[in-house]
Structures are given as C-alpha cells and as structure tokens.
Amino acid sequence: MEIILAIVIGVLYAAGVYLLLRRSIVKLILGLIFFSHATNLLVFLAGSLSKVSPPFVQEGQKVAQASVADPLPQALVLTSLVIGFGITAFALVLIYRFYQSSGTVDFDQLKED
Amino acid sequence: MKYIFVKIVQVIAFAGFYLWELLKANLVLAYDILTPTHHMKPGIVEIPLDIKSDAEIVTLVNLITMTPGSLSLDVSEDKKRLYVHVLYLEDPEAYREEVKTGLEKRVKEVWS
Amino acid sequence: MENLLMLPLVLPVLAAIVSLFAKNSLNFRKASGVFFTLAQLAVAIVILVKVYRDGILVLQVGSWPAPFGITLVADMFSAIMLFFAGLIGFTVSVYALGMMDERRLKFHFYLLFNILLLGVNGAFITGDVFNLYVWFEVMLISSFVLITLGGERKQLEGAVKYVTINMVSSMLFLAAAGLLYGKMGTLNMADLAVKLQHEPASNLVNSSAMLFFIAFGIKAAVFPFFFWLPASYHTPPVAVTALFAGLLTKVGVYAMIRFFTLFFMPLGGIWKELFLITGGLTMLIGVFTAASQYDIRRILSFHIISQIGYMIMGLGFFTPLGIAGAIYYMGHNIVAKTNTFMVGGMVSKLKGTFELKSIGGLYKSHPYLALLFVIPAFALAGVPPLSGFFGKFILVKAGFDSHHFLVTAISLFVGLITLFSMMKIWNEGFWKKQPEDAEEVIAYQEKKLGFAMIFPSVVLALFSIGMGVAVGFFFDFCMTAAHQLLDPSSYIKAVLGN
Amino acid sequence: MQLIRIVGVVFFLAFLTPFIDKRLGKISGYLYALLPALLFTLLLKQLPDIIDRHFIIQSIDWFPLLHVHLSFYLDGLSLLFALLITGMGTLVFIYSGYYMQHYPMRGRFYFYILLFMGAMLGLVLANNLITLFLFWEITSFSSFLLIGFNHERPEARAAALQALLITGFGGLAMLAGFVLLGNVAGSYELTDLLQDGAVVKGSKMYMPLVLLILAGAFTKSAQFPFHFWLPGAMEAPTPVSAYLHSATMVKAGIYLLARLQPILGGTDLWQFSLGLAGAMTMLVGAYFAFTQFDLKKILAYTTISALGMLVLLVGIGTELAITAMVIFLIVHSLYKGALFMIAGAIDKTVGTRDIRHLGGMWPVMPVAAVATFLTLFSMAGLPPFLGFIGKEVIYDAKVQAPEIAVYLAILAVAANIFMVAVAFLFGHGVFFGKKKDPPKIPREPAIPLLIGPVVLSVTSLFMGIYPAILTQPLVLPAIDAVNASPVKLHIQLWHGLNLVFLLSVITVTLGLTLFFFRKPATKALRKFNQRYFKIEFADLFRKLVESFLSFTKRHTEVVQHGYHRFYLMLIFIVSSLLVWYQIYHTRGWGFEANWEEVPFYLIGISLLIITAALGAVFTRSRLVAIILLGVIGYAMAFIFILYGAVDVAITLILVETLVLVLFVMVVYHLPSYMPKYSRPTSRIRDGIIALVFGGFMTALVLKAEFIKISPPISDYFLKEAFTKGHGRNIVNVILVDFRGLDTMGETVVLMIAAIGVFSLLKLKPKKKKEE
C-alpha cells in the first residue's frame, strides 16, 4: 500500500469526523459523505492494489489474464457506492425537512427534552 | 442527390470554419492570458436575430461562444435578440454587422 | 427444496411489488401487507422445523459453489431468529392495522414494513459478510423511512440522530469487511472460519474484529454507543417503535454473536472481557436511565438498552449455556419488548399521551389491558414462570458456572430495577386515579381499541407465558443453536461441503 | 395423592374466578372456602402416613436440562404448613365472604388470593428449589396486588411497591443463592440436597450462598432491617393481613430456613446470622408494637417480633429449639390470624381501627370479646393455651442453648414482656375502659366475621389442653423433618415448677406491670421515639428510592444529555481508543511502511484530495464545500481508474454529480453557514479527535499485511466469468450473477430511499391550529 494513499484515507476520515462534530447540520451531512468516501477507498485499496489492469476477459479469450485487478473489491465498492448514494439522498432531504419543520440548522438546538 | 452533396460540402466547410475560428480564438486567448497585461476592451452587445428555428439559434449561440472574443450570454424571451459578451470590442455596430453577415449567414446556410 | 431459504427474501420483495402496483386500493395494500408477513412467519416456522429435524439448511444462490457465490445458511440460531422476526413481523403488522393512520398507510407503510423484514431476514440467513452489510443497509434505510414517516418535527429530529449514528456504524462495518477481505481473500463466513483457524490473529484481523465490534455495538445499542436509540425510538408511531424495539437491535446482537463465535473469539484476545464489561455497563446504565423517565415509550426504550446488556453478557460467558441463554433471552426480549410497546400504544390510544404523570385509572377502566400489560412487563422483570425468568435464570447459572460473579450480580440487580420501572408504569398508569388536571387527556377523545390491536398483544402475551411454561421445549432449540455456534464444524461442513 | 393437583386445582379455581364471581355475586367467597376445606381434609388424611415416615415425592420434568423439575415433596414440615395454609385459608375465605362482599372488584380479590394460596401451597410442597422460587415469587406478586388492592390510595400503592421491591430484592438474591447451591450440590431437589449437607458446608461457595439465601428468607419474613414493609402492608384488606401477612406468607421465610436447616445449618455463620437477625427483629417488633395506635399496625409489629423469634429459634437449631419453633409457629398463626380477623371485624362494624377511638365495647359485642381474650391469652402465653406451651418450650430451648443462652433468654423475656403488655393493651383498649365515640354504632360483628376468630381461639385452647392428642401428631413429624431424624418428645402443658416456669411468671408479671403503667410508659416511649429513636425505616427506604431516582435523573442528564455531537464524539473517542489499543496490542508501534516508487501523479492526485478535503472542512461557503466534495469524488475516481476499476470510476462520477445536484437543490433552501458556532478550544479538541480517528485508519492500512494468506475467491471469478457467466466485464458478472443477491438488496435500498424522499416531501403533518 502506498503510504500516500493511507494518508489520504486517514485525512478523509479525519475530515469526516471533524465535520460530524460541528453544529451545522449541513456539515453533518458533508461529514457523512466524507466518511463514506473514506470507507469506499479503504475497502477498495485493502482489497486490491498490486494489479492494475481492468478486470475484463479479453476478446477471443475465455479466461481473464492473471494480471487483472481483483474484481471483487470493485464490485463491493460499487454496491456500497450505490447504497451510499441512496442513503445520502435520503439524508439530504431529511435535513431539508428538518430545517423546514424546526427552523434551525444548528444541531445543538436538536437537544432532546 | 445534388442537394445532399451540397449539404455535405457545406457542413464540411462549416466545420472547417468552426475549427479555424476555434484555433484562432484559443491562440488569441492564450496570448492574452500569458502576457502580463490585459489588452481587452470588453462589452456586451445586442444582436437582433433573423434566424427563427431552435436549431439555428443553438448553433449560433454555440458558434459565437466558441469563436474568438465572443461569448453568448442570453437570448431574449421572444428569441429575437441575442446578447453577446465581446472581448475586443471597438464598435458595437460594427460587431453586430460582422455577426449578421458572417456567423448568422453561415448558420442559416447550414440549416437551410 | 433448498430454495425454501429464498422465501424469506422473496416474499417481502413480492409484497413491495404488489404495494407499488396497487396504488389506488388501500385496503388491498393493507391486506397484502399483512398477508405477506403471515406468509413469512409460516415460512420461518417451516424452516425452523426443518433445521431442527434435518440439520443446517444451505442455499447456494445462483448455484455458485460456496466460497465464491453468496450462500444463504439457516442453522439453528438463524432459524430461531428468523422465526422471531416472522412472529414480530406478523403481530406488529396486524397491530398496525388498528394503530396506523390512513395517511401513513397510503405512503407505503406496509411496503416499508415488509422491506424492513427483508433486511432482518436477510441478515439472519446470509452466510456472507458483505451480503450481511447489504441487508443491514436494507434494514437501515427502511427504518430511516419508517422513523420519519409522517414528517412530524420530533420524528425528524430523532431521525437525524438515528440516521447519522447508524450510518457511521454501517461504514465502520464496511471498512471492517473490506479489511477482512483484504487479508483473508474471502467473504464467506464459513470459509473465513476455516481460514482464520489456520491463521492466528494478525493485526488486521484483530483490528477489523474491533471495528466489527464497534459497528455491531452501535447497531445493538450497547454502552457507550447507545445514545441514538433513546433519542429516536420514542418519536415514530408505536407500531413502528414496537417493530424496531423488538427486532433491530437484536440484529446487531445476532451479528455480534455470529461473528465472534464463528471466527473471532476462538482467536483469543480481549473479547470475553470486553463483552462482559460492555454487557455489565450496558445493563446498568440503561436501567438507571430508564428509572428516571416518566414517558412510557422512553422507559421502554431505555430498557431495550439494558436488556441488550444481558445478551452481550451471555456471549461474554462464551459457554454453551451462556450463549444458549443469550439466544433464549433474545427471543424472550423480542416478544416481551414488542408487546410492552404495543400496550403502551394502546394506552396512548386511550389517553392520547404517553406521559405517565397525566395517565391513570386504567386498572379500573380497562382490566384486560392491565392484564395485557402485566404479562410482558413481568416477563421483562423476570417474574416466574414467564419467559424472562428463565432467561435470567439461565444466564445467572451460566455466569456462576463460569465464575463471572460480578457481572452476574449486576444482572440480578438490574432485574430489580427493571421490576421497579415496570411497576412504576403499573402504579402510575394503571393503579393511580386518572389525574383530573391532565389537560391533554381531558382534551382527548378516547378511542376504541380494536381487535387488530388487542389480538397481536394477546398472541405475544401467550408466547411470553408459553416460553416460560414450556421452557424446556424452547430452550432445546437454543441449546442446539449454541452447540452449533460453539462448534462451527457442522456449519462449515454444511456450507463448504467437506 | 397427586401433590401437583392440590396446587393446580387452586390455580385452576383462581383462573375461574372472573366467571364464577359474575354468576354467584356476593356469596362467592363462602363457596371458595369449600376448596381449602376440602384440601385441608385431604391433607389431614395424609398425616398417618407421614407420621409413619411415608413421605411423598412426585416429580414432573419441566426443564430437565437445567435440573428444574416440577417436583413436590410432602413430609411433616410441608404438611404442617400446607395444613396451616388450607385451614387458615378456609376461615379467611368465609371471613372474606362477608368482609369483601361490597368491595368493588371483588372478583379480582378472590383471583389474587386464590393465586396466592396456590403459590403458597406450591412453595411449601415444592421439592425443587427453582420450583420453590417460582411459587415464592408468585406469592410476592399476589401480595403486591393485594397490598395495593385499594389502589387509588397513594399509601396503598407506595406500600405495595415497597413490599414488592424488598421481597423482590430478597428473591433475586435468593435465586442467586439457589443457583450457587445447585451448582455446589449438583441438584436443586431438596431430597437430594438433604443428603449433601456436608458437601455444601464444605464448599467455598458456602458463605455467599448462605448470605444470599438468607437475604431472601429475611426479606420475606420481615426480619430486621427489612421488617418495615410489613406494617406498610397493612394497607391491604384485613383478610389479606390475616392470611398473608401473619399466618402464611411471612412464614415462607421461616419455612425455608427450617427446610434448609439440615443442609445449611449448624455452622457459626448460620447460627450467628439467624440469631442476630432474629433477636433484633424480635425486640424491635415488640417495642414498636407497644407504641402503635392502629390495631392492625400493633398486630403487624407483634408479627414481626414473632417472626424474629422464629428465626432465632431456627438459628439456635437444637432439637428443642426446633420444637419450640414449630409449636410457636402454630401458636402464632392461630392467635395472630384470629386477632387480625377481629381487628377487621371491629373496623368493619365500628368504622375505625384506631385504638384511641375504641373502648368499652364488650357489652355490645360479647362473642367477639370472648374470642379476643381467648386468643390474647394465648398470645400472652398464659396457661392453658397453646401459647403457654409455646413460650415454655421457647424458654426451655433458649435456656438449653449453649454459650449465648443467657443473652438470648434475657432478650426473649424482654420481648415477651412487651408482648404480654401489648396483648392486654389490645384487649383492654378495645373492650374495656371508657366508651368512645367511633364513626359507627358498635354492635356484634356479623357471624361470618366471627367464625374465624372463634374457631381459632377454641382450637388454640384445645390444643393447649390436649397437647398429646392434638398437637403432638402435627408437630413431631415437622420437627422430625427439620432435624432430619426422628424425635422422641413429649409435649405437655405442665412441666412442673422449674426455671422455665419461673421465667414465664416473670414475663407475665412484668408485662402486666408495663400494661398498668401503660399511659406513662407509652408516653415516655413515644417521646423517646420522637426525640432519639426517630428512625422510620419506611421513610428511610422511601428516601433511598427517592435519592436513587434523583441519582438516575442526574445520571440521565449526564449520559443522555441530548447533544448529538457529543454522542458522536464519544463514539469516535471510544472507537479510537479500542482500535489503537488493538493495533498496539497485536503489533506494537513498529510500522512496515514500504516506500516504493510512487508515481508523481498519484501523489498529485492524493494532494488534490487532501487539499480539497481541507478546503471543504474549513471553507466558509457551503457551495464551495459542495464543489470540493465533488472534486474529491472525481479525484477518487482517478485512483479507481489507476487501479483498474472502470465501472467503479464511472459510477462514482455519476453518483458524485448527482449528489452535487441534489446538494445544490437542497442547500438552496437552507440558510447559509452561520457565524462560527464553536469556540476555538472546541475546534482544537474536535480536530484532535478527528486526527486520532483518522490516524488509526491510516495506521491500520499501513500496518496491515495485505498479503492474502490464500488465493482470494476472486480467482474463481477470473476463470469462470466468461465461461459460466457469459460476460467479459467481470465486475458486471459479479454484480448480476455471482453476487446478484447483493445487487438485489442494493436496488431495494435505492427504492426505499426514493420512497423515503417521496414521503418526506409529500407526507407532512397536518397543520395544527395556530397556537
């Protein structure tokens, strides 16, 4: 694993955490997206790094070359990306409706009674 | 048959013109970007339109944007006037004339 | 015949399709919504019986051989959980007929309900780590929508908390799954078990286990990750809370037990201690918090947390009896907890509020409701011969057998405080005279409790009694499950062949 | 004889009460009395067999895996208790038939009390400790329901809860004790345990299990310092007080101690604990009884005292002490049941139980008066009543007890002096002295109310006069059971003049003296109580509960403070600690980062992401943050492409753009970022947390040995994607075929998200009227 990518993952997580700890609800959602980016990258990189050609079976062949990247983490990341999209969309509308009904974007005013 | 042939020639000619204009535009722009001082004299010019169809208008807008020194900003609601941001504007009237006789005519030709 | 295992997944999806197409007929949607939950229950029973009789059921989805495709596995543990999911699904869906307002029903309540069950069912029967993640997400998103359905301010506030914390948990889960795949090169649980046996704990495996622990801990609402639950569970309509209370946290516990028995715990490490500490603290802190509340739903919500502690403690004992006890406790808790929420819902339907300080006189005016409350409440408090007593007895025995005296003592003490909380509801809501200055109650037009609300509560009450009276019968399943869990060879063999 | 049927039939009848009571109305109580009467005779018929030591053991498997059986055991001890329960039960039902006839919710009363009777029978007949515990708890709960029977009174509710919590606490401790006992002995069957006394006593667990079991017995039997729930329990209707809180339920603890005496008894710990608790209870009960006004409270405290005495006797554990215990047990049940019934009868007919409003009533209620005095004599231990025999044996037992004899004798005498005084106080206060002006005109209580007291007092009298015929057959088998060996004992009324008799005389004399000086004495004592001895245990308990509640409230404010971001913060902190610990624990701090040759553009792209992330975190413009988020997405797509993930990259870019669009559409409706919300310190704190969290993720990735230990399962996909999956795009084949189920779930997630958005936007709460 290239150290730089490890750092990127860490930075994305840190950014996510920092944003999640802010009071603004918009930042909260941003934080979640960062978190999800970081996770996807982590899953992808943890699964396959050594081989870089795209996982296709070449025309005229029946078996993929040994040099292709591990396709499974790609499929996993794809699935989680799409799921993440669905949930993010929902969360976005949720904060919009939250703001609409409570009139604030300050999370500290969410304090339950 | 002849019509199609003429059309093809027209389109190719138009494409060539377009590419040439594009190249010119970028070179001029490159010069101005890379030199320390700006030589521009910008202004926004209204151009009354003779062309009517949507396709023609879009083509013209596109063309104006992609050619040197001009950028389409808006089309009026009745689609009769076009507003263009011009970088090197000496005389609005002259520019209007230039578009009417140059670009608009070519667009009309291509879509006719 | 192995295709039987697809039914818990296919039925809810069918329910969703029907609901999407039957846009204009609300009655049809209701009927089909309930029908499909009933069908799921029936299937779950068939699976339970088959697993008990013939051993572990396996479906290799898509005919792909085991570690490569996704395997659906029903061992005893899964089958038991599946059964309870079916039971709760069916009873709550009937309850919702009497509880849910028409507007929510129009907005695909039963579709969401069935899909939530899809997620739960899927989580219980999948034999694949990543597939489990997917079912968790299915469960989560439908719970997100159910918790917000109706769009009231409280709901939205609760939902924001619920959504954010649960999303964090999902992502930790995903990260852990990714790391595990990176090291082990497989996602199939049985395959992981085999490969981990040969590979003593590496840094990666241990750390991803820790991430799993945190992720499942958040889902299961254990200390110190439980805050989202009491912040949100009291906001949606009771039918929704009843379903959540019964099932959702248990899925977290299920996953915890599955992962840590199948592959992590045998690796050694701090897991047992971690489970015992978390279990103990979860019990204590949850029950303390519950004792201070005066809103029925909140009391019950906090108790969900404290009860989770028992299950985690049972896992921490890591003996057959401890794990079987945890499973039995889960079943008991699913039934009793759901039922208390149902009764709470009936109280609010009668009185228009959940606030104990404003409620009273129900013992006199609604004696059968009182009885309906007492049974699950006593069950939760561990009164014999109801289910909760044996749950506690088994765990206490398991704790003493394995010489974990402190945490076991805590569990007994927590039982006492639970009793106190339940009796608080009883004293205030049922015995006390209806306070005459309770404005919200006076302003409220008392509604009739329909058969649809009472019937499911009766069924669950009978179940709480049955689980206690016929404890030998029920515990036999749990013990079988625990033996399978602690000796995964049969699971591995069923999934992987040799 | 099927013991389970004896228990079962009572429960069965209990569950029929809702139906019976509707049909029969007021007379149902008398009818219910038939059942205990029948059971009493059935049980009595077993007496010869039991005397011949033909004990009955019956068992049904219930939960065999954990050795829990529905097993029952009838020997002398359980028979004695069962007879008490059914006999007293008969009288109490007759009494209730009249007493409760106009009560609202009468049906529930009979339900609860039958439930109790069944449970109590089950408790004394159970052979399995867990079965015993089951019935034990049911008695607690039926007691709870009965104490709170007048549930609209706050005092009744509080008293019920108090009693339940205390007995519940004891019960849980006892359960723990039972489990330990079962673990040590390998069985929960009493009949097995009786063989294993030595093993148990030799076990390491002996002390904890004894203490735990004692907690159960002491709370149930109202031993000091748990005694205070019993006076509170007087909130229950009087039949309940007579039955549960004097004759039967409170004796359950005594029963248990007697039962376990052969197994656990005889050790210093046992003797010391029982002796201490019993003596304290005996004294405290008697003392407080003397200063009460309420007839039922007086009786409650004397009951406490008697219970203390019984515990003390069990603790002494000599043969004689056990004999004394058994006899006194009977004596007490007879007189205390009767007295409670009379107190209730007076309350019912006269309208008050306050001794200050009662007096001089013997002319109007002679039958009641006679019955009362007969029982009071028994209570005071005067001959020829059974009470006298009881007291004699007690003194005898104490005198014979080794070592502590003197102290015990003094204590017992002191307590009994108060008892004698209380007895006279009671009788005199109600029937003699000045006539008072009670709420209702005094008259003879109705016959059903008097049947009980008369029968009991007469029984007491005859048992005293003919001990050999009536008492001995009942007592001997019970003593036999406790001592686990046959006894040869001759119970008689007259032992002759000896030290014991002398003690009796002293007791009565001093008691009478105290009675004559009752006015100054009670005044002084009350004053003393007010000034120096203010301890109200019930208050203490209430305060304990209250402070617990306020503790939980404070606790809740701390734990569930409502600030969402602190919840998140805690999660992050704990996760970081746990994972950092785990990383360190397994590998130490050594890193194996390999600085391979990294292409410059990878660094460039990484820097791009890092810059954009920092920008998004610190920008003051939401839209810039959103755009930067998009940029991060695009840049991540580059990484995906660089590592061969085409479909992922495409999907990421599409998704990222859509999220951008969504974000813009939604954020448009939200207000701009506010001026900085948080203080610099909290920003630094959050920054540190963020770095620690991100740091462990980096460390995890760096320290992970990503060399797969075996060929990954994806090798199979490379081979089979085209041949079996008919696709060249392996990722797509995985998505739609190898792992199609994932994709199905994913599609469902999307669908639900869409429905969620739809319902969020379209289903809004109805506008309430403007407030």
Added chain:
Amino acid sequence: MISEWISAVLLVLGAFFMLLAAIGVLRLPDLYIRMHAATKASSFGALLMLVAVSIHFPVAYVIIEAALVIIFIFITAPVASHMIGRIAHLLKVPKWEKTIIDELENRIHYDEKGGKTDD
C-alpha cells in the same frame, strides 16, 4: 511512429490548453472574461486530447466514443457558459472596469430586486 508523435504532441497541447484555461480563470479580470477562457480553452484542450486518443488507439469504437465526447462537449459547454453568464449578469456580478458597453443591462427589463451573488 509518426502517429505516435502526433498523438503525443496533441496530448501535450491539449493539456496545455486546459492549463491555459485554468490560468485564465485565475488571472483574468472579471467573470465574463474568465468564462471565455474556461469555455473555449478547456473544450479545445479536450478536443485535442481526444483526437490524440483516436490516433493512438485506431479502433472503430474508440474513435466513435471520442467523437461522441467531442460532440457532447461542444454542445454542452456553450450552453453551460450561457446559463452561468446569463444568471451572473442578472445577479449583477461586477464587470471589469474597462468594460465599455452593456446593452443587455440597458435593453432587458429586469425587475430590480437583484439577488445575492455569494452565499
């Protein structure tokens, strides 16, 4: 070999024009002028690079796809810049002080509310 060189040169040139666009966006004095650079230079750069790809991978579907991208960019880029420019003008994003004439402002009847340009 020649084709390789041609595609290499086109590749670098394309990237250069994109860089130019970025420099322009950074350096030019007002939004409208910056848009000239962003739209024209970046599209042109993409065009060059896509031609380079077509030359380098002379396969039918690569060429078709490259053409598709070119067409798409050249359809959408002016539309996008028009939309931004128009709205920027409506929002009265300041013009460079040397702008000599604004006939859009004079002729079009705007309602005078004006909006915020920053957030």
Added chain:
Amino acid sequence: MILLSTVITNAANVAMGMLLLAFFLAFWRLVKGPSLPDRVVVLDLIASLVIGITLAITFLSGEKVYLNVAVMIALITFMGTVAFAIYLKKRYYDK
C-alpha cells in the same frame, strides 16, 4: 495491454503534470470566488480537467476501456453546472 512507447508515456506524464497544476490553479479561484458564479465557472472547468486527466491516465495505462469513463464524465457533469445555474436562477427569482 499495449506496450507503451516512451514518447507517449513521457507526453502523458507531462500532460498529467500540467492538468494537475491546472487543477490546483482552479482550486485557487474556487476558494477566491468572490461571487458564486465565479465558483460555478471553476466547476465547469474542473469537469473538463477531469476528462483531461482521465484521458491522460488512458494513455499512461494503455487501456482504451478508460475512454468510457471520459464519455460518462462528458455526458453527466454538465448536469452539475446546470444545477448550480438553476440554483442561482432560483435565488434571483425568489428574492
């Protein structure tokens, strides 16, 4: 995979460098603003830069499949710019 000639590799590396540089310059303007339309222009530019980088990677790896990514970017990123424009438009007409 095609064996890459050094010429192309070098050219792609140079292109990559320039594009990344362009990216950072765009960031600069993005942060500077000052108006929102300024930032949207940057977004539009970034969309092009993304295509450019994708093409550069295509050259570097020699995998022509990656061209697909460029196609998708071209097709879809337009929507982002449009959304911002519409956001601005709404802001104007709502005020």
Added chain:
Amino acid sequence: MSNPYSNIFRIAATKLRPLLFILSLIVLYRGHQQPGGGFIGGLMAASAYILYALAFNSAEARRKLPLSTSALLGTGLAVILVSGLLSVLAGEPFMTGMWTTLHLPFGQELHLGTPVLFDAGVYLAVIGVLLTIMFDIIDIE
C-alpha cells in the same frame, strides 16, 4: 420580468433527452461485456429526464415518461425477481443463470440470459428511483 428559464437550455435539454436515452440503452446492453450495466445505464437514462425536468419542470418531464415512476420501480423490481425465480421454476437454486443463444443473421450470436434480464430490472428500477427522488426535489419551491 424576463423568462426565468433559459431557452437555449430548453432546446439543448430537448435534444439531449433522446440522445442520452439511446446511449443509456447501449450502455445497458453491453454492460455485461464492456463498462456499463444496469446501474450506469439507468443513471444515464434518468439524467436525460432530469435535465429535461430542470429545463422545464417535473410535470413536463413526467409526461415524457412512458411509465409512472412508481410503476418503473415496481416493474424493475418485478423483473429482478422474475429473473431470479425463472431458475427456481426449472428446479435450480434461486438466481441461477439460465442462458440461451439466439442465432442472428450474419452469423451473429446473441447470448441471452437471466443475468442480463436482471440487469435490465436494475436499469428500470434505477430510473424509477432517480426520477422519484429528483422530480420531487426539483418540485420543492
């Protein structure tokens, strides 16, 4: 007051809609062999309509749809389920791929299988999802 909508954008959106739609079908079709597939295809198809809705309004875009959004969702899900259940009818485990080969003129062979059908279901469902979400959000005023 001038037109809030841009004519040019409207024209562009009108022209792009069929183009994107056809491209999306191509992407779906060749997804099994080349980059693409149901999700990406569905996203493209949806973006055709989203652009249209942005240029005009949601109601207008809905009118251009052959099916309602919820019917799209339902159909998509049904197609997915059917593709999985076909093998069950044949007595194989759930979701087992069933393939047939169509022999087209010019010697072309077309492999048709349930996984492709599955992808088509995903395609439909994704369109339904994105349009449900975006139309409603665009409608927020």
